Amino acid sequence: MDVNKTVEILLVEDNDHDAEMALRSLKRNKISNKITRLKDGEEALEFLFGTGDFEGRSVHNQPRVILLDLKMPKVDGLEVLKAVRSNKDTQNIPIVMLTSSKEERDVVDGYKLGVNSYIVKPVEFNSFMEAVKEIGYYWLILNELP
Amino acid sequence: MSITDRLSVKSISIIAVSTLIVLIVSNQLLIQKILVEKRDDATVINLAGRQRMLSQKIAKTVYLAENKDIQLEALRKDVEVWSVTHEGLKNGNQELGIEASQDDLIQTLLSETEPHYEAIRTSLSDFSSKEEVITAIPVIRNHEEQFLEKMDEIVKTFEAISNESVRTLIRLEVILGLFSLFIIGGEIYLIFRIFIARIQNKNEELEKSVQELSESKGDLFEYVQRFDLSLKAINAGLWDWYLEDNSEWWSPRFYELLGYEDGEIEPSYNTFLNILLHRDDKEKVVGAVEQHLKSGAIYKLEIRMKNKSGEYRWFETVGQASFDADGNPVRMVGSIIDIHNRISIEEEKKELFNTISETRIRLEEAQEIAKIGNWNWDMKEDVITWSDQNYQVFGQTKDFTPTFEQLNALIPEEDQEPFQKDVEKAIAENKPHDFIHRIIINEGQEVRYIHERGKVFYDDEGTPYRMAGTSQDVTESVLKEKQLEAKTEEIQRAIQLLSETQSAAKIGSWEVDLGTMTAFWSDEVYRIHEVEPGTPIKVEEGINFYREDFRPVIQNAINNAIENRSSWDEECILLTKTGNEIWVRAIGHPVFEDGQLTGLRGLFMDIDETKRKTLELDETYEKLQLSVEAGQIAIWIWDLKTNELEWNDQAYKVFGVPDNFEPTFEKFGTMVHPEDLDYVVQETQKTVETGEKLDIQFRWNRPDGKEIILTGKGDLVRDEKGNPVQMIGINMDITDRNEMVENLKRQESQLRSFVEQAPAAVAMFDKEMKYITVSNKWYGHNRIEGQSIIGKSHYDVLPQVKKRKDWLSIHKRVLAGEELSKGKDQFTRIDNSEVWISWTAIPWHNVDGEIGxxxxxxxxxxxxxxxxxxxxxxxxxRTQQIRKQAENLEQVNKELESFSYSISHDLRAPLRSINGFSDILMEDYAEQLDEEGKRLMGVVKESAVTMGQLIDDILEFSRLGKKKIQKSEIDMTKLFENVCEIESGSYSDKQIDLKIDDLPNAQGDIALIKQVVVNLVSNAFKYSSKEDKIVINIGCDKNVENKTTYFVKDNGTGFKMEYHDKLFGVFNRLHSKNEFEGTGVGLAIVKRIINKHGGKIWAESEEGKGSIFFFSMPNS
Incomplete structure (x- = not known):
């Protein structure tokens, strides 16, 4: 993989099916360009900070938005969020948390750690498509980077 | 006068004066130089002369060797000195104080002596016998003569050179004189020219010139001054003596040094000799002058001269004569320098030295008297040197120069270590050494005490190398001190004895000094006051120790004593420091000195015990008196000889006879109860015979017929020989008392038998804790079956009780009147078995009401x-078990929570996939599926959605369990209205008859209660939706059991009441999903919420006739 290719949307999602559906939704809505999907939190951190498999990746070449699943093996979403927010190179990247449940504590923890937006993955596929489409537009087009 | 002239005058003056100064200064320096040279030359001449003499002596000795024995060593030494001097003359020698002459002529001459010197020296370079010396004779004969000649030549040459330099000096002086004349002449010429100029030139010009001239003169004056200062700087006065007429010239400085004005006295040799010079120095001066003039010996003397104010001061004078062609002295020039200060310092030093020597002598004398000796310890060599006196101090002879160790050997062993330690300390810390040790001398016959004082000296590196000090024989004073100590100890012992005696007698002594207003107390006085001995006591404090009512007593006594010069003796009550009241006897008297009151002195006695006894006795006596007077006691005196009986007044009353009754022993006997008469007589006789006191009780028949019981006590009175003469006795009516005793005895015996028979362990003790009686159970309880314990002490019978300190104090308290008990106490029985007991202890009272x-x-x-x-x-x-269960429960709760969390995430993910991918399938492959396929896909999708819903509901239900409710006031009417409005929106095709009553507000969690309302309302709609018309009624029953009950009534399907219980269970549905949508969790959630609010929920229904759901909420 070209470590330094420009990425606009970073999707971190361990569940292949969920990831496939998310990518499909984004593509359907013509925001398919420059999407990278990573399998877990560990990969996400390596990607963002240019370590491990992403050795040599510039920390200044960061995605415009990260779609981050909450529950992941190894390093979970909250940990990734924490790491991103406490590093000055990454702290300003908008992060949208994806979660399976409306579990209150997850939401609270996420907002405490500075998540920009929160979407619950609905079982209903169409709703899911809709949600993904919205965040895609919102963060890529409407929301200017600070 | 032209500028040139002015310049020339000025410059000439300057040049002249400068030259003059230069000349004078250089002349002076030259004089000094010549004098120095002259001195050096004289040394050389002197040495050359010695060489000449020495060589002659050597030669002579050598020649002598031919005929006589010679001292080879002396010869060798002479040769050595001779050769060293020769080398010195040639090359200079610092030790001999000579410098190699710079004069070529001298060097040439010296080099000419060289071959002869070498020859002689070589011939005598090495000899060990007379014979070897003799072999040198021919060489010496050859060279001696020539060597001597050359030496003579050197001497002469030197003298000539020396004289030449003096002559040069004189020449210079003459030039100086001429030059001065020239300058003066020049000036006169210039002044003369001014006169001409005055004639020739204008006045103005002239005046200007004069002015300038005066400036020049100013300059000139300044130079003269400078000249004079130069001389002052040298600090020398000059003199010039013309031998022809003995006249002299003295420089102004010369005068000044002697305190005179220039020329104030006639300068002449005679003035110098007879007026200025100190008489004692005259001979010295004249002699030195003579020598100088005759032989050219150096004239340099330290002399005293009298100054104008008559003081003699020290001067150094040097001088040099000049000679005419014939060698006769013409004049002598010289200088004086004031060296008084230097001399006087030396004098002072000398004086000081003398004083020191004198002091030292005195010190030595003093030391001798004080038996003090000096010592010095060379620490490197370890040698101790002693002064004469020190030998006496140590009683040693002068051949004894001890090492430190040898010194120690004189000291007895027990003093050695401390002495050495003190020395070591002095050395280590640079402290004065000061120590008294003993020495044992005269073969152990004599012991002396030596007081050592010393100081340590250190070299530059701080290493101690020397110690010096004094030793003093202090034997006498030490012995005296010891005697004194012994005496002091004796006195102290005596004081101690006195104090002990006083203490034993409880008598203390005291003294008051009215001057300082302080009191002195002996230890016993302190003890009586219970004050720490030695505490300072002020007079007023002393008085305040008396109890308040006694203070005026003692104050008056003291005042009286002072006024009448008498003493006082008072018994008072004292309040000791710890607050005890005690009786004391205070005896004292004022002390007068020269008619003046100075203080008070006296004794202080602790009479508390005696006084109290006396008081008690008085009291007893008073009581007795009272009893007697009350008529209860008859007193009788029976004269044994006359048999007469004497009664007191009360006796008549006690015995019940008339006042005129005449008592006799016989009459007495008639009234005693006949049964008791023998007993009375016998006992009385027994008393008379044996002297044993009488103590009887008997019945008495009073004349009035009443029988009473009398007690009688009596004792013998004896004469001086010890024979009984009288019997004195008393009788008391104890009839009443006796009855009481009988009663009591009866009661006591009842009590005893009660106690004995008591069905518990009971014991009765007297005041000494001796058993009076016990219950039968007591024996068994205490495991002392079969023992006889009555009359024995409780503590002897049960020794373990004595170990119980708490019980001992309880016994005391009970015997003092308290009633005590304890519900649970441990007791070790005599066989060591442990039992738990409860006990009660109460006092019992005897006839007199006292505790028995x-x-x-x-x-x-x-x-x-x-x-x-x-x-x-x-x-x-049980508690542990419950706690553990609670812990387990907590654990299970936690597990459950994480389980439900993981369900909500993980269970939903596959559902999303099922749903999502079936959508994708429908989108992408719709054409390849027929209608049936599409329907089946729909079923799949729908199932997934339902399952998602199910999960959400279950999670919500479980979440409710741990959720805390936040109560607030809820407008129930409004809530129902809102929910119904929304719900009815879903059934717009139906006819709805909705009626909501006025509902009271409720206290609850708004979110949760809303859920309840939504659930119940939606159910009502849902289950009525199959009817033609939906009829819903919402209302309430107020205040049943302090609760408000709301209800929702519908006209729906209803249910059978037998399924009522299943209604609120989880996943329990009474209708199929096909009939009515739902997951079966809704009512379970509702029930939980209501329960959490402290309310209840139930329902009434009949199938097909609708149902009513009730829920109650507690009123706030």
């Missing part, structure tokens, strides 16, 4: 205690 002892009730409660303990253990075990 105590009764102890004890019961064995071991079984109860055991049972209680078991019970407690059981409770404890």
């Amino acid at each position: 002892g105590m009764i102890l009730y004890v019961s064995d409660i071991s079984k109860e205690v055991e049972y209680t303990e078991e019970l407690e253990n059981e409770i404890e075990a």
Whole structure:
């Protein structure tokens, strides 16, 4: 993989099916360009900070938005969020948390750690498509980077 | 006068004066130089002369060797000195104080002596016998003559050179004189020119010139001054003596040094010799002058001259004569320098030295008297040197120069270590050494005490190298001190004895000094006051120790004593420091000195015990008196010889006879109860015979017929020989008392038998805790069956009781009147078995109402205690169990929570996939599926959605369990209205008859209660939706059991009441999903919420006739 290719949307999602559906939704809505999907939190951190498999990746070449699943093996979403927010190179990247449940504590923890937006993955596929489409537009087009 | 002229005058003056100064200064320096050279030359001449002489001596000795014995060593030394001097003359030698002459001529001459010198020296370079010396003779004969000649030549040459330099000096002086004349002449010429100029030139010009001239003169004056200062700087006065007429010239400085004005006295040799010079120095000066003039010996003297104010001051004078062609002296020039200060310092030093020597002598004398010797210890060599006196101090002879160790050997062993330590300390810390040790001398016959004082000296590197000091024989004073110590100890012992005596007698002595207003107390006085001995006491404090009512007494006594010069003796009550009241006897008297009151002095006695006894006695006596007077006691005196009987007044009353009754022993006997008469007579006789006191009780028949009981006591009175003469006695009516005793005895015996028979362990004790009686159970309880314990002490019978300090104090308290008990106490029985007991102890009272002892009730409660303990253990075990269960429950709750969390995430993910991918399938492959396929896909999708819903509901239900409710006031009417409005929107095709009553507000969690309302309302709609018309009624029943009950009534399907219980269970549905949508969780959630609010929910229904759901909420 070209470590330094420009990425606009970073999707971190361990569940292949969920990831496939998310990518499909984004593509359907013509925001398919420059999407990278990573399998877990560990990969996400390596990607963002240019370590491990992403050795040599510039920390200044960061995605415009990260779609981050909450529950992941190894390093979970909250940990990734924490790491991103406490590093000055990454702290300003908008992060949208994806979660399976409306579990209150997850939401609270996420907002405490500075998540920009929160979407619950609905079982209903169409709703899911809709949600993904919205965040895609919102963060890529409407929301200017600070 | 032209500028040139002016310049020339000025410059000439400057040049002239400068030259003059240069000349004078250089002249002076030259004089000094010549004088120095002259001195050096003289040394050379002197040495050359010695060489000449020495060579002659050597030659002579050598020649002598031919005929006589010579001292080879002396010869060798002479040769050595001779050769060293020769080398010195040639090359200079610092030790000899000579410098190699710079004069070529001298060097040439010296080099000419060289071959002869070498020859002689070589011939005598090495000899060990007379014969070897003799072999040198021919060489010496050859060279001696020539060597001597050359030496003579050197001497002469030197003298000539020396004289030449003096002559040069004189020449210079003459030039100086001429030059001065020239300058003066020049000036006169210039002044003369001014006169001409005045004639020739204008006045103005002239005046200007004059002015300038005066400036020049100013300059000139300044130079003269400078010249003079130069001389001052040299600090020398000059003199010039013309031998022809003995006249002299003295420089102004010369005068000044002697305090005179220039020329104030006639300068002449005679003036110098007779007026200025000190008489004692005259001879010295004249002699030195003579020598100088005759032989050219150096003239340099230290002389005293008298100054104008008559003081003699020290001067150094040097001089040099000049000679005419014939060698006769013409004049002598010289200088004086004031060296008084230097001399006087030296004088002072000398004086000081003398004083020191004198002081030292005095010191030595003093030391001798004080038996002080000096010592010095060379620490490197370890040698101690002693002054003469020190030998006496140590009683040693002068051949004894000890090392430190040898010195120690004189010291007895027990003093050695401390002495050495003190020395070591002095050395280590640079401290003065000061120590008294003993020495044993004269073969152990004599012991002396030596006081050592010393100081350590250190070299530059701080290493100690020397110690010096004094030793003093202090034997006498030490011995005296010891005697004194012994005496002091004796006195102290005497004081101690006195104090002990006083203490034993409880007598203390005291003194008051009215001058300082302080009091002195002996130890015993302090003890009586209970004050720490030695505490300072002020006079007023002393008085305040008396109890307040006695203060005026003692104050008056003292005042009286002072006024009348008498003493006082008072018995008072004192308040000691710890607050005890005691009786004291204060005896004192004022002390007068020269008619003046100075203080008070006296004794102080602790009479507390005696006084109290006396008082008690008085009291007893008074009581007795009272009893007697009250008529209760008859007193009689029976004269044994005359048989007469004497009664007091009360006796008549006691015995019940008339006042005129004449008592006799016989008459007395008639009234005693006949049965008791023998007893009375016998006892009385017994008393008379044996002297044993009479103590009887008998019945008495009063004349009035009443029988009373009398007690009688009596004792013998004896004469001086010891024979009984009288019997004195008393009788008392004790009839009443006797009855009481009888009663009491009866009661006591009842009590005893009660106690004995008591069905518990009971014991009755007297005041000494001796058993009076016990219950039968007492023996068994205490495991003392079969023992006889009555009359024995409780503590002897049960020794273990004595170890119980708490019980001993309880016994005391009970015997003092308290009633005590304890419900649970441990007791070790005599066989060491442990029991739990409860006990009660109460005092019992005798006839007089006094405490006669105590009764102890004890019961064995071991079984109860055991049972209680078991019970407690059981409770404890239960508590533990419950605690553990609670912990387990907590654990399970946690697990459950994480389980439900993981369900909500993980269970939903596959559902999303099922749903999502079936959508994708429908989108992408719709054409390849027929209608049936599409329907089946729809079923899949729908199932997934339902399952998602199910999960959400279950999670919500479980979440409710741990959710805390936040109560607030809820407008129930409004809430129902809102929910119904929204719900009815879904059934717009139906006819709806909705009626909501006015509902009271409720206290609850708004979010949760809304859920309840939504659930119930939606159910009502849902289950009525199949009817033609939806009829819903919402209302309430107020205040049943302090609760408000709301209800929702519909006209729906209803249910059978037998399924009522299943209504609120989880996943329990009474209708199929096909009939009515739902997951079966809704009502379970509702129930939980209502329960959490402290309310209840139930329902009434009949199938097909609708149902009513009730829920109650507690009123706030």
